[in-house]
Amino acid sequence: MANFKALVTTEQADGRFESNVVERSTDDLPTGEVLIRVAYSSLNYKDALSATGNRGVTRQFPHTPGIDAAGTVSASSVAEFAVGDEVIVTGYDLGMNTAGGFGQYIRVPAAWVIRRPAGLSLRDAMILGTAGLTAALCVDKLEQAGLEPGEAPVLVTGATGGVGSIAVALLASLGYKVAAVTGKSSQADFLRRLGAQEVVERSALQAGVEKPILKEQWAGAVDTVGGDILFNVVKSLRRGASVACCGLTAGTSFQANVLPFILRGVNLLGVDSVEIPLVVKASMWDKLSLQWKVPNLADLVEEVTLDELPGAIERILAGGQVGRTLVRLD
Numbered sequence: 001m002a003n004f005k006a007l008v009t010t011e012q013a014d015g016r017f018e019s020n021v022v023e024r025s026t027d028d029l030p031t032g033e034v035l036i037r038v039a040y041s042s043l044n045y046k047d048a049l050s051a052t053g054n055r056g057v058t059r060q061f062p063h064t065p066g067i068d069a070a071g072t073v074s075a076s077s078v079a080e081f082a083v084g085d086e087v088i089v090t091g092y093d094l095g096m097n098t099a100g101g102f103g104q105y106i107r108v109p110a111a112w113v114i115r116r117p118a119g120l121s122l123r124d125a126m127i128l129g130t131a132g133l134t135a136a137l138c139v140d141k142l143e144q145a146g147l148e149p150g151e152a153p154v155l156v157t158g159a160t161g162g163v164g165s166i167a168v169a170l171l172a173s174l175g176y177k178v179a180a181v182t183g184k185s186s187q188a189d190f191l192r193r194l195g196a197q198e199v200v201e202r203s204a205l206q207a208g209v210e211k212p213i214l215k216e217q218w219a220g221a222v223d224t225v226g227g228d229i230l231f232n233v234v235k236s237l238r239r240g241a242s243v244a245c246c247g248l249t250a251g252t253s254f255q256a257n258v259l260p261f262i263l264r265g266v267n268l269l270g271v272d273s274v275e276i277p278l279v280v281k282a283s284m285w286d287k288l289s290l291q292w293k294v295p296n297l298a299d300l301v302e303e304v305t306l307d308e309l310p311g312a313i314e315r316i317l318a319g320g321q322v323g324r325t326l327v328r329l330d
Contacts, residue, residue: 004022009061034075070087080113131165147220154218156224227247241267243267
């Protein structure tokens with residue numbers, strides 16, 4: 001047994017939810033084969049929803065959010081992992097209904113755990129986190145569908161967010177011309193530092209919703225927002241191009257028609273980073289540690305402590321987060 005600090009979200013008598021740093025015991029953690037001392041986590045939009053009582057993410061409270069965790073094995077009942085191994089856990093039920101990475105310890109099934117790739121530190125792994133994994137999966141799907149570097153740009157929507165900022169940096173490092181979409185015009189220099197050659201105002205992607213098809217522009221796209229912006233991206237893809245869809249901050253539905261699909265042969269590719277097989281996650285982490293290693297991670301991260309995390313949660317809910325927020329647990 002060990003005592004540790006964790007952010008715990010509790011439902012109040014009046015129906016409000018409050019998140020506070022409290023002391024817990026490892027005896028309170030759920031069953032699982034691997035106990036991990038968490039060094040770093042990261043803040044994602046889903047974590048903020050959990051921390052404010054969204055029952056579509058977390059059903060039972062009190063609860064510790066945090067869908068990402070990287071740290072050191074403290075105890076293991078399986079041969080695959082030994083005490084002292086450095087490991088990563090992202091997705092599955094972590095931080096949703098299983099106590100997550102906003103605590104200094106987690107206990108999880110061995111089937112959720114990946115050994116840290118040699119090319120990434122624990123810190124860098126959590127700067128990437130689920131956002132980096134999702135960005136890599138998007139780029140991988142686009143390349144499987146035929147995307148190659150060329151003259152036409154690849155569009156990234158929600159480009160100042162976690163997935164978007166890493167997608168911009170990753171695509172640029174792989175030799176693609178990147179057009180970054182944002183509603184935060186003040187962050188244009190930030191996006192250019194990440195490698196964007198063009199910064200597109202979000203309002204430009206919101207125009208023409210009523211039109212069945214738009215001018216061909218993009219060689220491919222990573223869409224992190226959904227809604228009508230996503231379908232405007234579909235309508236402006238070049239012939240045979242694809243968009244990888246992984247987010248919904250602009251909505252879960254859009255006004256659709258079949259014309260872009262049957263006149264231009266474009267593709268809408270769905271991306272899930274939560275429940276995919278562990279072997280797929282491991283292969284993406286290997287890529288991110290080697291040939292897809294993002295060179296400018298330091299340019300897109302803010303680091304906070306556990307005590308500073310509630311303020312960061314407020315910022316991401318208000319749309320104020322830029323890049324990634326790393327949570328230091330030590």
